[in-house]
Amino acid sequence: MNDAVAFPLDEPELSFTASGDSLVRRTILPSGVRILSESVPGSRSATIGYWVAVGSRDELPANYGSTHFLEHLLFKGTPTRSALDIAISFDAVGGEHNAMTAKEYTCYYAKVQDRDLPMAVDVLTDMLTSSRLDPTEFENERGVILEELAMADDDPSDVAGERFFEAVFGAHPLGRPIGGNPETIQAATRDAVWDHYRANYRPQDLVISVAGAVDHDLLVVRVTAALEAAGWDLSIPGAPVGRRSGEGVEIARGSALTTVHRPIEQANIMLGVPGIVAADDRRAHLSVLNSVLGGGMSSRLFQEVRERRGLAYSVYSFGSSYSDAGVFGLYAGCSPSKAGQVAELMLAEFRRLAEEDVTEEELRRAVGQLSGASALALEDSDTRMSRLGRAEITMGEFIDLDETLRRLALVTVADIRSLAGELAARPLSIAAVGTVDDSAFSAIV
Structure with a gap:
């Protein structure tokens, strides 16, 4: 492969060979869901990620910390799986699963043997599309997140990092802590997090990427079936959400x-x-x-x-x-x-x-x-x-x-x-x- 390969949002199918003879393919479903794979010769495992391009910078003042709060809650159960069921699904096959909230995106991911990739698709799809955000679990997880923030506050390098970003970025949303702070987490309501969930976890927002031992055609079939089983109507036409502007903005320093x-x-x-x-x-x-x-x-x-x-x-x-x-x-x-x-x-x-x-x-x-x-x-x-x-x-x-x-x-x-x-x-x-x-x-x- 020479030079970069563009990923236009209006091109439903792409396929090319990258270095090391890996095969990269991308399919955009009519609903706007994007599915990407990189098949790597000789791999016996695969890592799959479910991405949405919403992060801490996208939160409104009334719901700072909601993105990270939601990341926690999507592991807490759906109508068909409890939090324990989700954990057992991966533990029983020696897999790993986790999530990360960043300033501009959120990703839920798992690493499994090739034979267990269909299971990972089913479980991650269920988590992302059908979380119940149970009120009792919401309050339990509020306590967990407060403990996570307290742990970070006990780490002086973490504190220095947060203060540094605030100092450089000032009032720009990138200067805010990804996880919010104890005050915003204490003030968070289930309704606000639910609204954040429904507004940003839609077909046109979803990107699924898989690398390792993966057959792209089978992946598309499995993802489509899992999303439809979750109640998403993939027949409704939708374009993928546009990417953020790459133009730089002036940054007003927060402090020297x-x-x-x-x-x-x-x-x-x-x-x-x-x-x-x-x-x-x-x-x-x-x-x-x-x-x-x-x-x-x-x-x-x-x-x-x-x-x-x-x-x-x-x-x-x-x-x-x-x-x-x-x-x-x-x-x-x-x-x-x-x-x-x-x-x-x-x-x-x-x-x-x-x-x-x-x-x-x-x-x-x-x-x-x-x-x-x-x-x-x-x-x-x-x-x-x-x-x-x-x-x-x-x-x-x-x-x-x-x-x-x-x-x-x-x-x-x-x-x-x-x-x-x-x-x-x-x-x-x-x-x-x-x-x-x-x-x-x-x-x-």
């Missing part, structure tokens, strides 16, 4: 500095800037930049902060891209007395990328790291399933391993410096959790 005092042994520091959108042609440039700066043990951050100075155990950089915005950040956990010094060092290394060319050796090493990691990740059908689902929901195009490697190989020293210069010029935000206060960062804020 946020500190959260906690009596803990380390200061957890995140600093960074608005990043690039998911569809930006320079995403390969960002991957290489991130690898050079903080993507591994040979990266600049790791070598300078940990190896040469012994100031941190964990130090790295990261990038997250969404449809209309992104973030690029750096993290370190260190002694509170060293927080200011570590933050200055991280920022200096970040800015140095914009002021000086990386070496050809650093470029070669970063491209090699990313190329190898990309290839190894695709040994797992989970990664392939996720790649397929995100390609349909977010990008509208499929990029296989060969094309990924080609794009990485095209990145130049000048590309990295140019992008670093653009990022470094954007408003800086810092979030820190621990026994630190604002004065620790006075030299850089």
